[in-house]
Amino acid sequence: MSASESKTELRLGLAGLGTVGSGVVKMIQDTQDLLQERTGSVISVVAATARDKKKDRGFSMDGMTWHESAVDVATDPNVNVFVELIGGSDGPALDSVRAALMNGKHVVTANKALIALHGSEFAQLADDHNVALNYEASVAGGIPIIKSLREGLVINQVKRIFGILNGTCNYILSVMEETGRAFDDVLKDAQDLGYAEADPSFDIGGIDAAHKLAILTSLAYGCEVDFDSIYIEGIETISAHDIAMAKELGYRIKLLGIAEKSDAGISQRVHPCFVKLDRPIANVSDVTNAVVVDTDYLGRLVLEGPGAGQFPTASAVIADIADIARGVTQPVFMKPARDLKPGAAIAMDxxxxxxxxxxxxxxxxxxxxxxxxxxxxxxxxxxxxxxxxxxxxxxxxxxxxxxxxxxxxxxxxxxxxxxxxxxxxxxxxxxxxxx
Ligand SMILES: NC(=O)c1ccc[n+]([C@@H]2O[C@H](COP(=O)([O-])OP(=O)(O)OC[C@H]3O[C@@H](n4cnc5c(N)ncnc54)[C@H](OP(=O)(O)O)[C@@H]3O)[C@@H](O)[C@H]2O)c1
Structure with missing residues (x-):
């Protein structure tokens, strides 16, 4: 189905039925009528895959064809929108998204690592095949920041975009401040509560936030996605003493992702920051995310909300699907892919x-x-x-x-x-x- 054809029936193929994938299926099944009323389309999941076919996922798989691989879902002739919810920047996620775009299917994904590392290639493929590539859930979960940048801010120049882009780090820093406990101790708590992965290195090392920043930068400045130019520092070396000193000096420590444009080029950085206590972003605590966009005409836009979680994230995925149902397609990164150029990177020093x-x-x-x-x-x-x-x-x-x-x-x-x-x-x- 091309962007210009009838949008009366969306036949989704889902790869990945974990936290987000299950949430998407449940929400679609639970909100059939509302979804149809609001989009004018019948939207159903017709094909799916995951690792374990036998796992009880808490919803009915009736009417879905099970495939052995994500690429098979992406190339299933009955599927016209491919939804990638596996994760990772290579392997089945990469192969299946590539296959879907090359087969002229619209793609929706929540996968920041994939977009951060392959976004420019995908943008070209999407344009070549006249299909949508939507990835709202990939940055700040349920917060509609991609839509705000791609649509609402289309005529604004972004001076600076920054945010709390990783809920795990924000949670750890918040609890360290509240309790005076050490980093390792609070990280263990975050793992027990399910806020941090068993291998937390992508979160606490700032890489997850950097994936999201790479995407925001490309959208904000209409340039190719450039993950490799990001300066990245995590929160592992922040001590309880630093946190206490910050407070004494009138600051709070936050892990921020920041992209800024100047005459010299674009700087992209993720690192812990001292932020004045009276600034709105200093008061975003626990797992909450926030993104601030400073622009010329609009001025300052602040968005705050759940950056992860099954239903907040699924809600963003379904908003992307609804856009396709309504026939709303946007250039992947603000302008046609052929016009995306590398941004001149400014070194951290x-x-x-x-x-x-x-x-x-x-x-x-x-x-x-x-x-x-x-x-x-x-x-x-x-x-x-x-x-x-x-x-x-x-x-x-x-x-x-x-x-x-x-x-x-x-x-x-x-x-x-x-x-x-x-x-x-x-x-x-x-x-x-x-x-
Ligand atoms: N969780 C969140 O709050 C959140 C928020 C924003 C964005 N995201 C993004 O959403 C994506 C999915 O995250 P998630 O939390 O839902 O992950 P998850 O719970 O780990 O689910 C991953 C799913 O992928 C399936 N899978 C793994 N390897 C596969 C393979 N080789 N072929 C086919 N399926 C495979 C798994 O199958 P089994 O179920 O059989 O093991 C599982 O269903 C990621 O890109 C993540 O970054 C997540």
């Missing part, structure tokens, strides 16, 4: 900002003088220094807050500081973000 520095030093005379001399020699000026020694304690934390400087300069200064015998651990640096 060009970043200019204020910094929070935590040093651990032997409590002996002259240390502070050496540190301040290194900073002065490199031209870094200090806004605040806090040193709290205690009787009989050998190593003491020294906290510095700098004025604005370039990151390459900051790094040079930290290298010099780290070389002193009295500095017993590598310096820890957290960027202060004016959001």
């Amino acid at each position: 060009q970043h200019v900002g204020e910094y929070y520095i935590r040093l651990t030093a032997r409590d002996k005379p002259g240390v502070m003088a050496e540190i301040t001399q290194d900073l002065a020699d490199e031209g870094v000026s200090i806004e605040t220094i806090i040193q709290r020694g205690a009787e009989g304690v050998e190593n003491v934390p020294i906290i510095l807050v700098t004025h604005k400087c370039q990151e390459s300069v900051m790094n040079r200064a930290l290298q010099r500081i780290a070389a002193h015998d009295a500095i017993v651990r590598p310096p820890r640096m957290i960027r202060i973000e004016d959001v």
Whole structure:
């Protein structure tokens, strides 16, 4: 079915019937009448696959053809919309989405890793075959940020887009602040509660947030998706002490994904940030996600809501399906694929900002003088220094807050500081973000 044909019957093929896939089937089965009323189309799941055919998924599979592979679902002649809900940037997800597009089927996916790494190729395939590629659920789960960028902000220039894009990290940071507990301890809780995967490295290492940022950047600036240019730092090294110090200094630590455009190009970065306590994004807590878009005509748009979960995510997937039913198709990344160009990436060492520095030093005379001399020699000026020694304690934390400087300069200064015998651990640096 091409975008211009009749949209009276959508025959969905689903690959992946896990958390999101099951949610999509249940919602479609439960809301048949409403869905038909609102889209004017009959929408049903006619084919599906997952790993385990025998698993009880809590819904009826009547009327669905079971296939042994995702590619078979994607190429089933009875399917006119392929819905990929397996996950992963390669293997069956990649093969099946490619096959569906090449076979002229509309595609809906919630897979950020796949779009972040193959989005530009898919955009070209979708345009070549005159089909839709919708991926609302891939960024910030249920929050309609893709629709807002692709449609609502079509005539706005985005100056900066940033957000809390990973609920697991936001949960861990929130609980660390509330309880004063250590990172590892809270991560274990998050795993027990099902907020973090058994292998949490993509979440806590910032990679999941970076996948989402790559997609937002491409939409915001109408450029090719460029995951490899993103500077990525996770939250693993944030200590309870950093969190307490942030609060004392009037900040809260958040893992943000930030994309900004300047005359020099586009910077994309994911890292923990000190954010002033009175800023709206500082008050987005637990697993909630938020995205802020600063634009020229509209001004600031703030969207906040559930970034994951079965039904919030399924709701976004079904909104994408409903768009196809209504005949609404948009360019995959804001403009026709042939016009997408690589954005000029700005390296992280060009970043200019204020910094929070935590040093651990032997409590002996002259240390502070050496540190301040290194900073002065490199031209870094200090806004605040806090040193709290205690009787009989050998190593003491020294906290510095700098004025604005370039990151390459900051790094040079930290290298010099780290070389002193009295500095017993590598310096820890957290960027202060004016959001
Ligand atoms: N969960 C969320 O809240 C959320 C939010 C936003 C986006 N997403 C995205 O949505 C996608 C799905 O996530 P999920 O949480 O639903 O994952 P999930 O619960 O792990 O489900 C994955 C599904 O894929 C099936 N599968 C795995 N390997 C397969 C293969 N080789 N061939 C066919 N099917 C295969 C699994 O089969 P079995 O069931 O038989 O094991 C399962 O049904 C991912 O891209 C994820 O990033 C998830």
